[in-house]
Amino acid sequence: MAAGSAHVRDVDERTFETEVIARSFDTPVVVDFWAAWCGPCRMLGPVLERLASESGGAWQLVKVDTDRNQQLATRYGIQGIPAVKAFRNGQVVNEFTGALPEPSVRAWLTSVIPSRADQFADEGRRMLERGDQAAAEQAFRQALREQPGHVAAAIGLASTIAAQHPDEAEQLLRPHATTLEAQAVLTLLRLRAAARGADLTALRRQVEVEPRSAEAHFRLGMAFAGDEAVTAGLDHLLESVRLDRRWNGDAARKAMLDIFAMLGDDDPRTRDYRGRLSAILF
Numbered sequence: 001m002a003a004g005s006a007h008v009r010d011v012d013e014r015t016f017e018t019e020v021i022a023r024s025f026d027t028p029v030v031v032d033f034w035a036a037w038c039g040p041c042r043m044l045g046p047v048l049e050r051l052a053s054e055s056g057g058a059w060q061l062v063k064v065d066t067d068r069n070q071q072l073a074t075r076y077g078i079q080g081i082p083a084v085k086a087f088r089n090g091q092v093v094n095e096f097t098g099a100l101p102e103p104s105v106r107a108w109l110t111s112v113i114p115s116r117a118d119q120f121a122d123e124g125r126r127m128l129e130r131g132d133q134a135a136a137e138q139a140f141r142q143a144l145r146e147q148p149g150h151v152a153a154a155i156g157l158a159s160t161i162a163a164q165h166p167d168e169a170e171q172l173l174r175p176h177a178t179t180l181e182a183q184a185v186l187t188l189l190r191l192r193a194a195a196r197g198a199d200l201t202a203l204r205r206q207v208e209v210e211p212r213s214a215e216a217h218f219r220l221g222m223a224f225a226g227d228e229a230v231t232a233g234l235d236h237l238l239e240s241v242r243l244d245r246r247w248n249g250d251a252a253r254k255a256m257l258d259i260f261a262m263l264g265d266d267d268p269r270t271r272d273y274r275g276r277l278s279a280i281l282f
Helices: 016-025 039-054 070-075 102-112 116-130 133-146 151-161 166-176 180-196 200-209 214-226 230-244 251-263 268-281
Strands: 008-010 029-034 060-065 083-088 091-097
Touching (some): 008 039, 016 029, 016 060, 016 083, 039 102, 091 102, 116 133, 116 151, 151 180, 166 180, 180 251, 200 214, 214 230
Antiparallel strands (some): 029 083, 083 091
């Protein structure tokens, strides 16, 4: 091993997936691609090793000998060494080539190593994935105490509290309204607001009485979507477009696009109804 620290490891093609890719989901991993004959590598290596030891485990340093691991060097496009790449969540998030001076390396590390706010926001996301809303809310709020305006924490907290505290959620999202993630939660808030004041029974009856009313289908579609019956909502919004796409400034089409953004491109409902909408429009 290049250094005796618990935070520095020598890795090869056999152990790279475990020691770098998998580990980076828990802790940032910095990979130093080097070779024994490389003078600049011998200058940079001790700097990285010392900083890794000083970090106390905030990040891990992995060293890859490019002469002995040419497939890894090819895989990551190494054309000059030393080449340093930072991994988080299985992906390269930043990199540099050459023997930078220590102050520059320290500055680079601050851009790839998560702050305390980042760590709390990551914890909030993990808690949401586990379905622990209370723990997620606590983690996101702690992130915002550490760094007011932290984008991921604000959006995460808004999505966590949207059902119980829609006004606070909207306030959290407004400064970040240009991001796709914030727009998705804002769409959800608008749909839920429409559903709160809606009488589904009365809206269904209106559609039965006026089956060719674009407005009636639009109102029922919005109410369904806000009540988490998204597929039924899209059905009625699509019918509103089919009956009169220009009604109320193209409202039904715009609502469908907002719902697609909220669901995401990979959702099968997005793919299905986007195709149906295109067939009507074009």
